Amino acid sequence: MPYIPHTEADTQKMLDTIGVKSIDDLFIEIPDNLRVKGQLNVPSAKDEAQLFQHCRDLAERNVDLSRTTCFLGAGIYDRFSPATVGAVISRGEFLTAYTPYQPEASQGYLQTIYEFQSMIAELYGMDVANASMYDGTTSLAEAAIMATYVNKRKKVYVSGAIHPHAREVLNTYCWAMDVEVVEIRTQDGVTKDYSIVKDDAACVLLQTPNFFGCIEDMAVARDAARANGALFIVSADPVAFGLLKPPGDFDADIVVGEGQPLGLPMGFGGPLLGLFACKKEYVRLIPGRIVGRTVDGEGRSGFTMTLRTREQDIRREKATSNICTNEALMALASTVHMSALGKNGIRQVAESTVRNTQYAIQKLKETGCHLKYDQKVFCEFVLSLPKSAVGARDALLEKGILAGLPMGGRYLGDENDLLVAVTELRTRAQIDEFASALKEVLN
Amino acid sequence: MPNRIPESANMRWKTVREPRLIFEKSSPGQIGANLPKADTPEVDLAATLGDLRDGVEWPEVSELEVMRHFVNLSHINYGIETGFYPLGSCTMKYNPRINEVTAGLSGFRNIHPLMPEDTVQGALEVICGVKEYLMEITGFYEITQQPVAGAHGEMTCLMLIKAFHAANGEGDKRTVVLIPDSAHGTNPASAARCGYDVKSIPTDAEGNTDLVALEAALDDTVAAFMVTNPSTLGLFEPNIERVCELVHAVGGQVFCDGANMNAMVGTTRPGDHGFDCMHLNLHKTFSTPHGGGGPGCGAIGLQEHLAKFMPAPVVTRGEFEVFLDYDRPDSIGRVSSFYGQFLMAVRALTYLMAYGKEGLPNISRYAVLNANYVKARLADVLPAAHDRPCMHECVLTASKYKKLGVRALDISKRLIDHGFHPPTNYFPLIVPEAMMIEPTETESKETLDRFCDAMIAICKEAEEDPDALHNAPATQIVGRLDEARAVKFLDVKYKKESEEPVSV
Numbered sequence: 001m002p003y004i005p006h007t008e009a010d011t012q013k014m015l016d017t018i019g020v021k022s023i024d025d026l027f028i029e030i031p032d033n034l035r036v037k038g039q040l041n042v043p044s045a046k047d048e049a050q051l052f053q054h055c056r057d058l059a060e061r062n063v064d065l066s067r068t069t070c071f072l073g074a075g076i077y078d079r080f081s082p083a084t085v086g087a088v089i090s091r092g093e094f095l096t097a098y099t100p101y102q103p104e105a106s107q108g109y110l111q112t113i114y115e116f117q118s119m120i121a122e123l124y125g126m127d128v129a130n131a132s133m134y135d136g137t138t139s140l141a142e143a144a145i146m147a148t149y150v151n152k153r154k155k156v157y158v159s160g161a162i163h164p165h166a167r168e169v170l171n172t173y174c175w176a177m178d179v180e181v182v183e184i185r186t187q188d189g190v191t192k193d194y195s196i197v198k199d200d201a202a203c204v205l206l207q208t209p210n211f212f213g214c215i216e217d218m219a220v221a222r223d224a225a226r227a228n229g230a231l232f233i234v235s236a237d238p239v240a241f242g243l244l245k246p247p248g249d250f251d252a253d254i255v256v257g258e259g260q261p262l263g264l265p266m267g268f269g270g271p272l273l274g275l276f277a278c279k280k281e282y283v284r285l286i287p288g289r290i291v292g293r294t295v296d297g298e299g300r301s302g303f304t305m306t307l308r309t310r311e312q313d314i315r316r317e318k319a320t321s322n323i324c325t326n327e328a329l330m331a332l333a334s335t336v337h338m339s340a341l342g343k344n345g346i347r348q349v350a351e352s353t354v355r356n357t358q359y360a361i362q363k364l365k366e367t368g369c370h371l372k373y374d375q376k377v378f379c380e381f382v383l384s385l386p387k388s389a390v391g392a393r394d395a396l397l398e399k400g401i402l403a404g405l406p407m408g409g410r411y412l413g414d415e416n417d418l419l420v421a422v423t424e425l426r427t428r429a430q431i432d433e434f435a436s437a438l439k440e441v442l443n
Numbered sequence: 444m445p446n447r448i449p450e451s452a453n454m455r456w457k458t459v460r461e462p463r464l465i466f467e468k469s470s471p472g473q474i475g476a477n478l479p480k481a482d483t484p485e486v487d488l489a490a491t492l493g494d495l496r497d498g499v500e501w502p503e504v505s506e507l508e509v510m511r512h513f514v515n516l517s518h519i520n521y522g523i524e525t526g527f528y529p530l531g532s533c534t535m536k537y538n539p540r541i542n543e544v545t546a547g548l549s550g551f552r553n554i555h556p557l558m559p560e561d562t563v564q565g566a567l568e569v570i571c572g573v574k575e576y577l578m579e580i581t582g583f584y585e586i587t588q589q590p591v592a593g594a595h596g597e598m599t600c601l602m603l604i605k606a607f608h609a610a611n612g613e614g615d616k617r618t619v620v621l622i623p624d625s626a627h628g629t630n631p632a633s634a635a636r637c638g639y640d641v642k643s644i645p646t647d648a649e650g651n652t653d654l655v656a657l658e659a660a661l662d663d664t665v666a667a668f669m670v671t672n673p674s675t676l677g678l679f680e681p682n683i684e685r686v687c688e689l690v691h692a693v694g695g696q697v698f699c700d701g702a703n704m705n706a707m708v709g710t711t712r713p714g715d716h717g718f719d720c721m722h723l724n725l726h727k728t729f730s731t732p733h734g735g736g737g738p739g740c741g742a743i744g745l746q747e748h749l750a751k752f753m754p755a756p757v758v759t760r761g762e763f764e765v766f767l768d769y770d771r772p773d774s775i776g777r778v779s780s781f782y783g784q785f786l787m788a789v790r791a792l793t794y795l796m797a798y799g800k801e802g803l804p805n806i807s808r809y810a811v812l813n814a815n816y817v818k819a820r821l822a823d824v825l826p827a828a829h830d831r832p833c834m835h836e837c838v839l840t841a842s843k844y845k846k847l848g849v850r851a852l853d854i855s856k857r858l859i860d861h862g863f864h865p866p867t868n869y870f871p872l873i874v875p876e877a878m879m880i881e882p883t884e885t886e887s888k889e890t891l892d893r894f895c896d897a898m899i900a901i902c903k904e905a906e907e908d909p910d911a912l913h914n915a916p917a918t919q920i921v922g923r924l925d926e927a928r929a930v931k932f933l934d935v936k937y938k939k940e941s942e943e944p945v946s947v
Contacts, residue, residue, distance in 0.1 A: 002797050003537050003730075004809050005887040014816045014888055023808045026815050026832050027710060029679045034711045036804070040579050045799030048541050055793060059550025061565030066553040074557055075780065082476040084509050086547075089734075092524030093517040096538050099736035101530075104919040105859050107462070108520030109735045112513070115465055118937035122500050128935050132737070134591045135780045145636075165780050172754070172776035176602050176637045215493060245494040258780070268566045269556025269781025270591065271738035283933070289736065294929035302921035306929040312594070312632035313870075317641040322632035325592040325726065329734025336513055339465050340475035342503040352481035354491055359483035376493055394559065405557055410769075428482045 002045070065266065065402065069430045071360075073380050073421025074211070074405045075136065075163050076272075079239070080349070080425050081263040085336045089329055099289075099325070103304040110303035113291040113328070116335040123241055123338075123346075124255040125248020126277035131289040131305075132331040133274025133323065136258025137166040140205065140235050141173035142287045142321060143254040143276065147203035147231040148179055149285055149320070155180045155200045159191040159221075161210035162235060164411055170205075189214045189373025189382065194224035201230035203253075209240055211412060212419070213380030214373055218250035226251075238262050238275065240378045242350030254278045263337025264330055273330040284310060287321030352424035353379050356431065360422040363435035368442055372417060380421045382413060386442060389418040395441040401434050460920055462519070465512050466937045469502040475509040519920050520735075521864055527890050529817075531836045531867035531879025532627070532675060534705045534727035539797065542730065542790035551789050556781040560766055566785060567765035570758045573742070573788045576795045577723065580803065581704075582714025583744030588725075588783035589754045593702060594629040595778065596722030596741030597669070599754065601637040602775045603720060603745060604667045604696045606752040610773070613694065617666035621695075623652060625675045625871040630700060639666060646873055650676045650829040652686055661693045671700035672713065673834040675871040677814065677879070679706070687717025696720070701744075704728040705883065706811060706835035709804030713744070720745040725784075728806075729791040740787040754778045809884035810835040813891060817880055820895040824902035828874040836881035838874055849905040849912050851876040856923065857904070859916035861897040 006014075011023075020026060027035070046054065070078040089095060093108065100106030100113075113131045120129035133139040144156045158170060160183045174181050184204070185193040189212045197204055204225040208216035218234060225232035233254045234247040239261045241247075247255045259273030260266070278286055284307060292306035312319040341349065357379055361371065364383055372382040385392055389406035396403040404420040407413025422431065489495055504512070522528070528535035545551075554563055574586040590596035601620070608617045620634040624643050631641045642660055647653040652670070668690045673679045680686065687697045699713045699721035705728045707713065713721050725731050725740035733739075745753070755774040756767035767782075798806065811834055818827050818837035825839040841851040855865030855878070867879040882891060904911055916922065 001802060001805050001809075003539060003885050004805055005885065006809055006812075010888040011812065014812055018812075018815045018819045020815075020832075023812050026811050027679075029681050029832060030711050031681065031684070034684070034715055036710055036712060039800040040709060040803055042576055042579050042800045042803070043796065045802045046796045048797070051541055051793050051796055052545065054796065055545035055789065056548060056550075058565040058568055059545075059548035061568070062550045062554045063558065063562035064550045064553050065555060065558075066549050070555065072555050072557060076555055076557070078553075078555070080479050082506070084475070084506060084513075087510065088513040088517075090543060091514070091517045093520040093522045094735055095543075095732045096522035096524045096528075096535075097520055097735040098528065098530055098533050098535060098733045102521075102855075102859065102865055103924050104856070104916045104921055105521040105864060106735075107920050108516035108518065111462060111464070111516055114935070115937070117935055118464075118466065119501055121936045125496075134595060134737075137777070137780045138591075138595075165777055168777035169779065172602065172778055173636075175776070176598075176605060178638050241496070242499060243488060243492060243495055245496045249496070265552040265786075266555045267552055268554045268563065268785040270779075270784040271786060272780055283935075290935055292929040293934040294925050294932075296922040296924050298922060300921050302924050304924045304926055304929050306926065306933065306935070308926075311628075313628035315632075316628045317631035317635040319628070319632040319635070322594045322598055322629050322636050323592070324594045324629050325724075325733075325739035326737040328736035328738075329732070330738060332735065336509065338501055339504060339512070340506065340509050341478070342469070342474050342501045343498045344472075344503065345474050345476055345478055346499050346501060348478055351488065352479060354488060355481045355483040355486050358486045358491060376491065378492065397559070397562065402555070402558065424479050424481065431483070 069401045071404045071420050071422060071434060072402050074419055075258055076266050076269055077261045077421060077423050078266060078425055079261050079423050081337055082340045084340055085263045085333050088336045089333050094332055095329065100305065103302065107302060110291050112332050112335050114293060114303050116331045117291065119335065119338045120275055121277050123238055123246065124236060124277045125246030126255055127280035128283050129277035130286050131291055132326045132328060133276050133288055134327060135272035135274045136235065136256065137169040139256040139274030139276050140166050141170045143233045143256050144170055144203060144205060145173060145177060146254065146285050146287065147233060150231060150282060151202055151229065153200055153202035154178065155182060156203050156205060157182045157184055157197045157201050158205040159184050159207060159210065160186045161191055161212060162205065162207040163211050166235065189375050190216055191221065194220060197224045197228050199228045201228045203231040203233050205233045207235040209237055209378040209380065212373055212382050213377040214375040215378055218247060222250050239350055239353065242346035253282065259330065259334050262334035264333055271327055271330050273327045273334055283307065285320050286310065288323045288326055349424045356424065356426045357422040359428065360431045363431055364438065367435055367439040379423065380419060383418045383420050385416045385418055388415055392438065392441050396437055399437045401437055462516060464937055465502045465504060468504050468508055468512065471503055473503040473505050475504050475506045526862055526864065527886060527894055528864040529866050529880045529882050530864060531881040532702055534881060534883055536730055536883035537885035538730050538732040539794060542793045545793045546786045546789040551786060564764055567758055569788055569792050570782060571760050571765045573792050574758065577742060577744065580708055581721065581744045582712030584747040585750045585753060586742055586744050587753050587757065588742040588788055589779055590741035590743055591779050591784050592737060592739030592741045593722055593724045594633055596743045597629055597633040597700065598636050599778050600698050600720040600722055600743050601633055601667065603749045603752045605637055606775050607696065607749055608666055617664060619664045620666055621660055621668040623670065624873050626669060626671055627675065627700060627702060630669045650678045651680055651682060654682060657686065658689060661689060663693055665693055665695040667696045667698050669698045669700060671703060673703045673706045676829060676838050677833040677836040678829060678831055679834055683716045702727060703835060706807050708806040710807040720749055725787055725791045730794040731787040731790040738784050738787055740784040740791065758782060806884055813882040813884060813886055817882055817891055817895060821898055824899050825878060836879055839878045839880065840874055841876040841878055844905045845876060847905055847909050849909050851878050853912035853915065854901050857901045857912045857915040858897060860918045863894055863897060
């Protein structure tokens, strides 16, 4: 039996100690009519070599973006991550640990979480960060719900330029909590109509760079929130804030984000990493886990989960959130990634991204396409094609290039709009090739 | 003779025993990664982006120092691969290494969730494959893997129930969720997150749902009853069909908390018990690693009447290919970014295929054997809270040591000195001085014997030298930490020594 070590002799001795004749005798409390009769209707067991072959065959049925040039982003990015990340997170001491409820035997993990919190809080310019949420979209929804707890209002105002999936998750969470979601309209690719925000607002939610890659004016959104006594919540791509002035400098109350660009593979969109940071005055309402530093009886410094009275296992229905298991291993991956990049590396990655993006804009404009929005952008932009974006995307895939996201239908654009992302991994040659292939396809 | 230890060895020892923060190892100008160098033209950053920040104060360390830092920290952390981890309710079984290999395949890691569906058929086949195994194992009509953790799965189930009642015109009326007093804390927290009021249902003397109390609480305001089966007492609910009938009779729905699915795999199917929906923890039952507290994977199973409310898109097997079905007008909407924890689904599928139809029942059979063995061996020193065959975990009580000043926590902390991870303490809340032990099927008799020997020795020590327990653990890098101080002087973010700490 794979992974089950019992010999027949062991099993017999154990049954003798328990005082029963067979393993079946241990299941007597399950009514007979509820027992599975015969075998389940699933395939036969495979050995390890067969498992590998089967999975390798499935993996090979996908178009592998380590071999196809990727200009698709929309929240998940093809970014570089050093080999050290995989080396650390595959260590069994981390990989196979549970939540560090026993701090004495979990100091290693707890310290990395403290370091993670510190680096995320620093990146966003905030007082505190928690020890991770599920992903960027649920992190945003949790922030909105937290705002309703802070000021007891039941209406959230959200920019029309946040990621459509984030909007959908926000709608789902708010529906369940009887919270109303109101959209702030956009104009020319950025959020504009803040006059709609009223003094019933629990919060104003803004994403920057937004879904179109455009950099939003955080000061205007903050002023709209402040004028109405609402919290100001920003969803922020972490890499962009290697260069941009962080949300904390704009007096954001809560900052959330998707941590995938900080060292996680795209992995078909999971597992991801939700980032969550806030001002210190809200720390007792923060969802999820927080690790703090303290001392033991002999005065030795150590780490432990803290502010635990917010959490579901203690407060039950009065908890600030139901979140329990989060994305600890992904947070560890990003801690290694952030440590490896350091102060200079994050700037270099962000700067390379800007250079590559600007170069791509210049080259792609020469193909007869134009930029839909005339705004400052980071990493991503909306390209309007003279014909269907789906057709162009499919034709370019034949040439080994994944051109981006066709925006017609579910993605806040017209049939001819393509959302293009250009990370630090793209080269001048790849961008040139993309531009010339697109030109061919369009002619 | 300390002078025989060379100073260099002492230094090595100190890096592990007195770890510094990575910020404290920083020296300006160092970098720990060989990053891509842009070959595109330079740009004026301020003109292109607007306001720029000062540098991000992340540590500056070499690549070797990055590895040493985290490897040394791993040495002061305990995982399943370190030793026995009998944490009740958490199913800390072996996480097969082949699963890491398959999940690491480039064709799975390097694919984007918004690629055209015909370019990710292998990935969609994985999700569909897991779904089909889980449908057969649980007996449910549909499975979605969009919820990304157990609590997320619970909440999603309650959302489906809420949508179901709303569609029947009973949304405003059904405002109450019933939850047993033995339930996990996530149950009431998830109910609150769906706007429900929570009412507690007591457990009877045998450890089952108190049917009289349940009947008294049932009326047409009840939206759902959330049942953990087997219960958190490690006991199968023998009246489960009756429980479901009673709730259904007043129009309520019954949710199964699937944290304890490991006791049932291949032996009994919750979908046959009368449940309307349940959540699963692939990171418990189906061996995806816990990773220090995630990623989880909170797939949910549901009966046909709830299927139309599932989060869209639904991964669906068509005639020629697997596709994403967005045409779900009654869907509650998305609950996470994409299709769930895909790389965890690869691991779960690998695991399920390794067992196959021949092996799957052995998971529950040997998990239950191991738990009953531990319960029998410890019966004299730590009696079970209920004298019945347990399922995959046993709940023992250490209350007889309380008069000696020894608590369950003290016994647990002493176990660390014996090289074992402690069981779950003080849960379920209804058992005094509870110690909840879940050995899982992947532990050998030899390991269980060593663990039981240690427990017996500790219980003896409790009578002879209780202070040895109060002072435990004595073998770790730190002893018991001052948690009150951690709250009072909140230090959750590194500051250079010249800066003021965050205070609240």
